[in-house]
Amino acid sequence: MGFDQIPPIKMKKRLLTLAALAAITTSFSAAAAGTAESRLDVYGFVGAANLKISNDTDSFKADGVDLGARAVFNVTPNLFLLGEYTYADTDGDAFGTTVKIKVDEARGGAGFRFEVAPGLKLGVFGQYVYQQTSFGADGFSISADYNGYNVGGLAQYDIIPGLQGFGRVGYLTIEDDGTDGSKLDGLDLNAGLSYRFTPNLGIYIEYRYSGLSTSDNTDFDYNSFRGGVKLSF
Numbered sequence: 001m002g003f004d005q006i007p008p009i010k011m012k013k014r015l016l017t018l019a020a021l022a023a024i025t026t027s028f029s030a031a032a033a034g035t036a037e038s039r040l041d042v043y044g045f046v047g048a049a050n051l052k053i054s055n056d057t058d059s060f061k062a063d064g065v066d067l068g069a070r071a072v073f074n075v076t077p078n079l080f081l082l083g084e085y086t087y088a089d090t091d092g093d094a095f096g097t098t099v100k101i102k103v104d105e106a107r108g109g110a111g112f113r114f115e116v117a118p119g120l121k122l123g124v125f126g127q128y129v130y131q132q133t134s135f136g137a138d139g140f141s142i143s144a145d146y147n148g149y150n151v152g153g154l155a156q157y158d159i160i161p162g163l164q165g166f167g168r169v170g171y172l173t174i175e176d177d178g179t180d181g182s183k184l185d186g187l188d189l190n191a192g193l194s195y196r197f198t199p200n201l202g203i204y205i206e207y208r209y210s211g212l213s214t215s216d217n218t219d220f221d222y223n224s225f226r227g228g229v230k231l232s233f
Helices: 008-033
Strands: 039-054 059-074 079-094 097-117 120-137 140-160 163-176 183-196 201-213 219-232
Touching: 039 079, 039 201, 059 097, 079 120, 097 140, 120 163, 140 183, 163 201, 183 219
Parallel strands: none
Antiparallel strands: 039 059, 039 219, 059 079, 079 097, 097 120, 120 140, 140 163, 163 183, 183 201, 201 219
16 A cells, blocks of 8 residues: 555644644634534544455454544534544454554534424535554554544434434545545444433443545445533533
8 A cells, every 4th residue: 555654743733733723713713602502522532443344355354443533613502623643553453463543633523514403403514634653563562643534424313312323424535645645435423322311421422434435446335333421512
């Protein structure tokens, strides 16, 4: 895949830049909202992750954990800003050798949702996506940087007071920053249930799936089952 050596400091710079842009955008949007009611929802999660890499002749599976955080700033009841960070640490066996695969992923974007029926909201969203993937085995490691976007639709439904179902489905495409410029694209979805104990505290469970493919028919399937805490301010 033509992976390049990426210094760790590069990941930190990208994340700091993304965080700064999100903070600036949030400030301007909050000011523009005027008297509109705003709310910040912060999600923290940990989950069991599985990654499968396959082509026409072979496949490799790695299992492990992922953890991260997501922040949704509701500028108005309809307009929101979205930021996410996920870190996955997995490993699997390949011909008697343990191969470690780690993924750092940051996303930032915005969306719009509106109520179409009592308790039911539908919407659209768009995100910039930065991802760094590293492979390591026997003391040797290689990594690659990817940039791209994720766009799609979302829904949320208030099932009973305090209990809400949510989901989003998008088209995700990312491209290697390296010399070969390899590109992956495909389906990206996230769905789950949340329960609110108080206006400020809740819990949730969710499932994430990303199914990406390259032009040479190599498939990358990522699955994660997560649980976490939701704080609202």
